[in-house]
Amino acid sequence: MLNRFIPTAILSAAIAPAMAADATYTKDVLPIFKDRCIECHGPDSPDLHTFEADEKKFTKDKTGPRMNSYGEMIYFIGWPDAGAIMRRLDDGKSAKDGKPGNMYRQLGSNEAERQKNLAVFKAWVGEGAWFLNRWNARGDVPAVTKEQLDKLQLKY
Numbered sequence: 001m002l003n004r005f006i007p008t009a010i011l012s013a014a015i016a017p018a019m020a021a022d023a024t025y026t027k028d029v030l031p032i033f034k035d036r037c038i039e040c041h042g043p044d045s046p047d048l049h050t051f052e053a054d055e056k057k058f059t060k061d062k063t064g065p066r067m068n069s070y071g072e073m074i075y076f077i078g079w080p081d082a083g084a085i086m087r088r089l090d091d092g093k094s095a096k097d098g099k100p101g102n103m104y105r106q107l108g109s110n111e112a113e114r115q116k117n118l119a120v121f122k123a124w125v126g127e128g129a130w131f132l133n134r135w136n137a138r139g140d141v142p143a144v145t146k147e148q149l150d151k152l153q154l155k156y
């Protein structure tokens with residue numbers, strides 16, 4: 001039991017401190033976005049509100065809402081779509097039901113790449129700020145708190 005966890009613990013310890021301090025959008029997140037997300041969330045995609053007005057049609061066309069700039073991506077972290085990046089990219093380890101978000105698989109073509117890119121997103125969002133809560137409570141999941149929001153880093 002214990003053995004299974006040691007390699008990951010060592011790995012995260014090696015990666016986390018180096019990255020947590022200085023992960024930025026331009027240096028770390030943008031290259032992943034360009035490589036793995038822009039195809040469906042790039043300049044030709046509708047803005048969030050246009051997307052929401054016709055969500056079924058866009059989803060059928062494999063077109064997600066636009067996240068093509070720092071500002072547009074923050075929409076999906078803080079407000080109005082609080083926690084969306086975290087819910088969708090999580091590998092299941094932060095989720096109650098243990099299920100990965102449906103965009104986790106987009107993070108890489110193999111598990112090692114997905115984990116590496118997830119660690120970058122987590123470091124950028126901020127230690128302790130990887131919340132899956134929404135702006136408003138839903139079901140038995142409480143709304144995001146000011147304490148959680150205070151931990152957001154999101155350096156440009």
Ligand code: HEC
Pocket residue numbers: 032033036037038039040041058059062063064065076081084085088089102103106107
């Ligand atoms: C092959 C196309 C495709 C790729 C590549 C892709 N996505 Fe998506 N994404 C979609 C579609 C379509 C939706 C809307 C349907 C849904 O909610 O699942 C979506 C939804 C989302 C949402 C939820 C938006 C909301 O309305 O709250 C987030 C967050 C997201 N994607 C992040 C990402 C990130 C980050 C990447 C890159 C690691 C990525 N996606 C890669 C197609 C894609």
